[in-house]
Amino acid sequence: MTDIFKLLRGDPQDSDYKKKGVIVQGITGAYGSLHAKNMMTYGTNIVAGVTPGKGGQKFEGKVPIFNTVKDAVDATGAKISIVFVPAKFFLGAAKEALEAGIKLLVAIPEHVPVRDTMEVIDLANKKGAVVIGPNTPGIMIPELIKIGIMPATPFKAGKIAVLSKSGTLLYEISDALTNSGFGQSITIGVGGDPINGTRMIDAFDMVKDIPDMEGLVVIGEIGGDSEEMLAQRIIDIGFKKPTVAYIAGRSAPKEKRMGHAGAIVMGTYGSAESKVSMFNKANIPVAKRPSQVPVLLAGKMQQSD
Amino acid sequence: MQLLEFQAKELFREYGINLLPSIASTTIEEGRKHAKELGYPFVIKIQVPVGGRGKAGGIQKCQNDDEFELKYPQVLGLTIKGEKARAILLEKMADIKKELYLSLFLNRSKRCYTIIASPEGGMEIESVKNQIIREVGLGDVSEQVAREVAKEMKLEGKAADYFVDILQKLAKLTVEKEAELAEINPLAIMQDGSLMALDGKFVTDDNSNFRHDELQKYQEKTEIEERAEKSGFSLVELDGDIAVVGNGAGLVMSTLDMLTDNGGKPACFLDVGGGATTDSVYEALTLISKMNRVKGILVNLYGGIVKTTVVAEAFLKAYDDKLINLPVFARLKGTESEKAKEMLKGSRTKIYDSIEEAINSAVMGIKK
Numbered sequence: 001m002t003d004i005f006k007l008l009r010g011d012p013q014d015s016d017y018k019k020k021g022v023i024v025q026g027i028t029g030a031y032g033s034l035h036a037k038n039m040m041t042y043g044t045n046i047v048a049g050v051t052p053g054k055g056g057q058k059f060e061g062k063v064p065i066f067n068t069v070k071d072a073v074d075a076t077g078a079k080i081s082i083v084f085v086p087a088k089f090f091l092g093a094a095k096e097a098l099e100a101g102i103k104l105l106v107a108i109p110e111h112v113p114v115r116d117t118m119e120v121i122d123l124a125n126k127k128g129a130v131v132i133g134p135n136t137p138g139i140m141i142p143e144l145i146k147i148g149i150m151p152a153t154p155f156k157a158g159k160i161a162v163l164s165k166s167g168t169l170l171y172e173i174s175d176a177l178t179n180s181g182f183g184q185s186i187t188i189g190v191g192g193d194p195i196n197g198t199r200m201i202d203a204f205d206m207v208k209d210i211p212d213m214e215g216l217v218v219i220g221e222i223g224g225d226s227e228e229m230l231a232q233r234i235i236d237i238g239f240k241k242p243t244v245a246y247i248a249g250r251s252a253p254k255e256k257r258m259g260h261a262g263a264i265v266m267g268t269y270g271s272a273e274s275k276v277s278m279f280n281k282a283n284i285p286v287a288k289r290p291s292q293v294p295v296l297l298a299g300k301m302q303q304s305d
Numbered sequence: 306m307q308l309l310e311f312q313a314k315e316l317f318r319e320y321g322i323n324l325l326p327s328i329a330s331t332t333i334e335e336g337r338k339h340a341k342e343l344g345y346p347f348v349i350k351i352q353v354p355v356g357g358r359g360k361a362g363g364i365q366k367c368q369n370d371d372e373f374e375l376k377y378p379q380v381l382g383l384t385i386k387g388e389k390a391r392a393i394l395l396e397k398m399a400d401i402k403k404e405l406y407l408s409l410f411l412n413r414s415k416r417c418y419t420i421i422a423s424p425e426g427g428m429e430i431e432s433v434k435n436q437i438i439r440e441v442g443l444g445d446v447s448e449q450v451a452r453e454v455a456k457e458m459k460l461e462g463k464a465a466d467y468f469v470d471i472l473q474k475l476a477k478l479t480v481e482k483e484a485e486l487a488e489i490n491p492l493a494i495m496q497d498g499s500l501m502a503l504d505g506k507f508v509t510d511d512n513s514n515f516r517h518d519e520l521q522k523y524q525e526k527t528e529i530e531e532r533a534e535k536s537g538f539s540l541v542e543l544d545g546d547i548a549v550v551g552n553g554a555g556l557v558m559s560t561l562d563m564l565t566d567n568g569g570k571p572a573c574f575l576d577v578g579g580g581a582t583t584d585s586v587y588e589a590l591t592l593i594s595k596m597n598r599v600k601g602i603l604v605n606l607y608g609g610i611v612k613t614t615v616v617a618e619a620f621l622k623a624y625d626d627k628l629i630n631l632p633v634f635a636r637l638k639g640t641e642s643e644k645a646k647e648m649l650k651g652s653r654t655k656i657y658d659s660i661e662e663a664i665n666s667a668v669m670g671i672k673k
Contacts, residue, residue, distance in 0.1 A: 057524075082337055088515055113513035114411060115483050118443060120415060151608075162662055163336070166555020168607045184323055194413050194485065224413035248558040251565035252541075254308070255355065259554025259576040261541035262413070267431050273388070289563050291661070 002130050004186070004206040007079065007104045008145050021047035022147055023102070025069065025085060025093050026086035027059050029045065034082035035108075035149050037224030039082075042146040048072035049126070069093075069100040082106040082138065082147050082270045089132060091116040106147045107133030107197060111261070117195045124125040124197065131197025136189035139168035148189065158183015160297070161207040163200060164219035165192050165226075165260070169248060173219055180294035185213050191194050192221070192260030200226040201233050208239060215242040215297055218284075222268040231278040245279045246287045247272050248290035308507055309352040311394045312523050313505030314486075320478045322471055323501045324491075327396035336377050339395050345369055351380050352392040356429070356532070361385045366398065385546065399501065404457065404491035406430055406474060408445065408506075409479045411486070418479065424458050424492035439660040446476035457534070467500035468492075481519065483513040529592050536588050537578045545570025547667055548593045551605040552581050560605040560660060569668040572599045581606050586619035587628075594629050601632045603667045605660050608639035613656075617645040620654040634667040636660045 010017045024041070027049025028033035035058065040046050048066055050060045056069035066072040069081065081102045085093045087109045096106050098120070104122065112134040124131045128225035132139050138148015143157040150167070150219040160182045170189055175183065179292035188203045190196045198206075200218065209214065219225040227247065234243065249258055249265075258266045265271045276286050285300065287293045306501065308316070311329040318324055324473045328339040329352065340347070351363035358364055363383055365376045381390050412419035420439040423432060430436070431492035437457045449468040460468050471492065479487045488506040495501055509520060524532070533540035539554060549564060549571045551557040557576045564571055573596060577585045593599055605629060616637055621627050633654040637645060657663040 002646035064309075089362050111512045113483060113516070114485070114510045115513065118416060120444075166553060166558075168553025169372075169559060172556060172559075172607050175638075194411060195416050199414065199416075219555070219556060226414060229414050242422075248555045248562065250562045251571070252320065252558060252561065253543065257511070257539075258541060258558050258574055261510075263554055263558065267429065269431075274355075289661070290559060290564065298445070 086113040136191035156183040160216040313507035410487035444480035604635035613637040613645035
């Protein structure tokens with residue numbers, strides 16, 4: 001299993017401990033440049049940008065831009081990349097990054113064809129790399145590193161791990177958690193696509209052994225069965241830390257895609273009832289609305305005291 | 306996109322999958338011509354993008370002209386699960402020995418294509434216990450794999466050969482057209498031992514549309530849906546009276562759930578995407594103004610970097626332009642919300658601090 005904290009934070013003896021370098025693919029685009037700036041403001045160590053044809057230029061007067069990911073990796077030694085290219089160019093950009101030795105690829109684009117995602121995952125597995133997304137808000141350790149498009153304000157350093165398919169619900173629920181005194185140790189957006197580089201269950205495996213984690217929040221939605229798989233894993237390993245879930249889309253009609261490519265119920269596959277009943281089986285309360293999550297979490301914390 | 310049966314069958318035919326003779330029409334005049342070409346007996350099948358057609362009376366046997374004149378308009382006039390008939394397919398009647406099930410689908414948790422086959426066909430696969438499941442990576446099905454599945458199905462001789470051929474063709478079609486689901490149910494064994502696809506379901510990956518110009522003729526969009534797509538919105542029309550608008554699919558779904566829990570009936574799901582601007586919110590209001598059933602609008606915007614004043618401007622402009630004259634119940638999380646509230650004072654848009662308050666007011670306000 002990949003040690004995600006080693007990638008994001010490093011070990012105290014590393015020269016780049018707590019300031020791991022991040023490459024931004026598509027740094028000169030409107031979207032890429034806006035979020036590159038936001039990440040820098042947050043404190044993320046953006047060491048290079050990649051835009052073919054703009055090699056040699058500088059972003060914001062300080063971040064060097066390269067023509068290829070390989071050039072950027074050679075110059076900086078970075079192992080992390082965040083991709084902002086349009087969906088139809090994602091396959092090429094992701095392959096280039098993985099071939100260049102990137103070990104954590106954060107895939108922001110929405111509307112990536114599923115076949116392209118499957119190809120990227122196949123390559124990532126061969127290279128021993130982690131892909132977060134596509135269609136993800138990103139990954140962050142609050143107050144340390146933000147690799148994504150999430151606003152800074154909802155998040156605060158703390159001891160709750162948050163996994164989410166949705167971006168805005170991640171912000172909304174983290175905000176509610178923060179306001180109730182629950183900071184976050186890590187937040188991972190698995191993404192709203194049918195096929196995810198890091199599934200709910202993979203994200204769980206990444207965070208389940210964090211020594212000082214005090215609780216887990218899972219934000220799911222209709223479609224697929226990744227919530228069910230996660231609940232089963234929680235039962236199987238006897239995971240005991242306080243866990244609360246939220247599932248969006250209970251009232252959505254069947255066979256309609258609700259915004260996210262992956263948010264669709266086919267027959268009974270992907271239904272909210274199926275997810276809620278599996279969480280119930282795992283003794284995990286499911287909030288009826290986002291604002292209820294911290295209340296249920298506080299209740300679970302008290303029980304385990 | 307989800308293809309209709311006759312469209313799926315066009316693709317099956319193109320890939321050489323065995324089918325009964327059939328012809329699609331949209332009027333009884335066309336249908337009469339097809340009836341002559343086809344000859345009785347045949348089956349009249351409604352073409353709608355939902356299941357459960359048989360139970361709803363959408364599939365009727367037809368033996369002669371009198372039955373045709375009676376049943377064709379009946380079937381064409383049906384509405385099944387809210388879906389009107391898109392076309393009528395006339396299909397030759399068949400002499401069936403046994404019904405099987407076969408599909409390839411995108412297995413989300415295993416992240417690969419997967420074959421599901423069953424010796425029991427003709428019903429919904431979820432209710433079938435005897436399922437043969439085989440993961441096939443990126444969708445390449447070799448003859449050996451197909452033979453193994455046929456063997457598990459206990460098929461022999463001619464039927465096994467036909468099955469292997471159809472499975473390989475279906476896999477090729479699935480991969481080449483980038484389908485999420487390709488289903489033949491039932492796949493019939495005929496009296497002569499050959500196999501035929503009696504029904505077809507085909508769902509493609511919308512995100513791969515840019516690589517499939519040849520499938521665009523199957524795209525069915527209303528004017529509102531087309532405009533929504535152009536603006537980068539996601540829109541699903543529903544049958545209630547409160548339009549629900551927000552940014553982010555998860556947030557809008559969550560808002561629908563809370564509204565429904567409180568007794569409200571959503572008229573649509575409208576996700577304006579990432580950042581909300583004056584223009585995007587104005588366009589969202591324009592689309593809603595075209596939905597006659599809407600009596601009020603519920604807005605839930607969560608913006609870390611969105612200025613709520615920018616959104617407030619869109620509401621004011623929409624009232625000024627007489628685009629809408631509906632009450633708006635809005636929860637705007639973001640910067641400058643006090644100023645936005647001030648701007649909207651006296652207008653028909655009310656801003657609330659929490660979504661729960663906005664929903665309660667919307668449900669009460671619409672009832673009045």
